[in-house]
Amino acid sequence: MGSSERKEREKAELKELILDTSKRLLLKFGKHGLSVRKIAKEIEYSPATIYLHFKDKDEILHELMEMGFMLMNKYMVPAFAEKDPSKRIYEIGRAYIKFGLEQADWYDLMFNSDEPMKHVEKCREDWDEGMALFNFLTITCNEAIEKYSLKGYDAQIIALQLWSVVHGLVNLALTDRLGIVQPSDQKILIDKVLDSTIHCLFKK
Amino acid sequence: MGSSERKEREKAELKELILDTSKRLLLKFGKHGLSVRKIAKEIEYSPATIYLHFKDKDEILHELMEMGFMLMNKYMVPAFAEKDPSKRIYEIGRAYIKFGLEQADWYDLMFNSDEPMKHVEKCREDWDEGMALFNFLTITCNEAIEKYSLKGYDAQIIALQLWSVVHGLVNLALTDRLGIVQPSDQKILIDKVLDSTIHCLFKK
DNA sequence: GTTTTTAATGAACAATGTTTAGTAAAAGAA
DNA sequence: TTCTTTTACTAAACATTGTTCATTAAAAAC
Numbered sequence: 001m002g003s004s005e006r007k008e009r010e011k012a013e014l015k016e017l018i019l020d021t022s023k024r025l026l027l028k029f030g031k032h033g034l035s036v037r038k039i040a041k042e043i044e045y046s047p048a049t050i051y052l053h054f055k056d057k058d059e060i061l062h063e064l065m066e067m068g069f070m071l072m073n074k075y076m077v078p079a080f081a082e083k084d085p086s087k088r089i090y091e092i093g094r095a096y097i098k099f100g101l102e103q104a105d106w107y108d109l110m111f112n113s114d115e116p117m118k119h120v121e122k123c124r125e126d127w128d129e130g131m132a133l134f135n136f137l138t139i140t141c142n143e144a145i146e147k148y149s150l151k152g153y154d155a156q157i158i159a160l161q162l163w164s165v166v167h168g169l170v171n172l173a174l175t176d177r178l179g180i181v182q183p184s185d186q187k188i189l190i191d192k193v194l195d196s197t198i199h200c201l202f203k204k
Numbered sequence: 205m206g207s208s209e210r211k212e213r214e215k216a217e218l219k220e221l222i223l224d225t226s227k228r229l230l231l232k233f234g235k236h237g238l239s240v241r242k243i244a245k246e247i248e249y250s251p252a253t254i255y256l257h258f259k260d261k262d263e264i265l266h267e268l269m270e271m272g273f274m275l276m277n278k279y280m281v282p283a284f285a286e287k288d289p290s291k292r293i294y295e296i297g298r299a300y301i302k303f304g305l306e307q308a309d310w311y312d313l314m315f316n317s318d319e320p321m322k323h324v325e326k327c328r329e330d331w332d333e334g335m336a337l338f339n340f341l342t343i344t345c346n347e348a349i350e351k352y353s354l355k356g357y358d359a360q361i362i363a364l365q366l367w368s369v370v371h372g373l374v375n376l377a378l379t380d381r382l383g384i385v386q387p388s389d390q391k392i393l394i395d396k397v398l399d400s401t402i403h404c405l406f407k408k
Numbered sequence: 409g410t411t412t413t414t415a416a417t418g419a420a421c422a423a424t425g426t427t428t429a430g431t432a433a434a435a436g437a438a
Numbered sequence: 439t440t441c442t443t444t445t446a447c448t449a450a451a452c453a454t455t456g457t458t459c460a461t462t463a464a465a466a467a468c
Contacts, residue, residue, distance in 0.1 A: 176318070
């Protein structure tokens with residue numbers, strides 16, 4: 001006895017190594033540089049070994065997705081501290097966009113990829129990182145609605161509207177559609193749209 | 205002579221056959237069912253023959269993209285006919301969303317895919333179908349701004365804001381993020397967000 | 409020392425996009 | 439017609455991808 005504990009620890013360490021390596025490959029070479037075989041080569045194990053720790057490639061992607069939300073939360077910290085609701089919404093928006101543009105591969109994995117969502121059974125359960133963020137936005141919208149006594153506003157609809165704008169903006173930027181339509185500085189353009197959105201919601 | 209003309213016609217016909225088949229495969233099996241080898245098998249030629257008519261798979265995707273805009277235009281026809289600018293904006297938004305949800309594979313190809321944009325040299329030139337649509341939206345926004353005498357509004361920013369909202373909504377819906385956040389009827393939810401967006405822009 | 413459990417892999421399968429050398433047929437020239 | 443050149447096409451190969459399974463080597467349990 002006792003050796004079984006060591007075994008489990010070693011097993012967990014290898015799993016962690018696989019995830020760390022996946023993360024590194026994603027950061028270095030993007031989603032196209034992340035393959036099961038490359039991970040295997042990197043950690044100097046055979047590809048089949050990966051499948052002793054993960055059912056799927058999707059399962060790896062799914063765990064990376066969770067890591068992505070940890071990273072995103074770091075971007076959100078200053079925004080969460082903001083007292084004024086409409087200003088908090090603005091800061092959340094800015095942080096979201098900043099994260100999306102700076103961490104394009106993470107963003108894509110977390111918000112655009114089908115694979116880790118469809119094939120992993122606990123998809124709903126594990127996207128609650130995303131849901132928590134959305135709920136916080138909804139609460140903030142509620143605060144803003146009360147503060148400005150906006151009647152006929154549904155906080156959840158407003159939250160979704162805000163999410164759609166920033167999600168749309170980030171995706172348009174990342175897929176090079178923004179530059180075609182308006183070749184000026186994209187960041188300024190994006191800022192203006194976010195300004196306009198919040199202005200027309202809360203500053204009238 | 206004369207036979208050379210027939211040759212060229214036959215060549216063009218084969219190219220058209222490849223594109224038609226690609227289109228059919230995309231519609232039937234989605235983007236994952238569309239491979240060079242499947243196209244080849246379908247038209248009963250070898251895969252290498254495809255490369256006599258197209259430089260790349262990307263080039264095929266690119267031509268499909270153009271077809272997609274033709275299809276999208278059909279969705280837009282009723283909206284274009286609308287006289288009132290704010291109502292026209294609303295109808296464009298609805299048509300855009302309808303197209304996105306009903307023709308998910310086309311939408312993905314036209315608005316999300318990197319490949320046909322990055323590797324084909326004439327990317328800018330050929331996305332002018334998309335640009336034309338955006339320009340029309342911008343013009344309509346201008347009309348609305350004048351009609352409601354909205355000061356300090358930039359038509360292009362408003363147009364981009366609108367595009368971002370619908371693009372974001374469609375993408376959230378297509379990648380199953382909407383249902384997680386709010387499991388009620390997605391179409392109604394999307395409609396409410398579009399309503400809210402236009403209402404807060406033009407109806408105050 | 410023997411048996412059983414575990415960890416790890418090599419090799420195979422079915423896909424993918426793409427290239428190249430080679431062939432067969434058609435077209436053009438004599 | 440015969441010879442040559444151009445054209446249309448393909449078989450085979452290459453380098454990838456995710457995934458599975460029979461097998462082996464080693465460690466653990468008895």
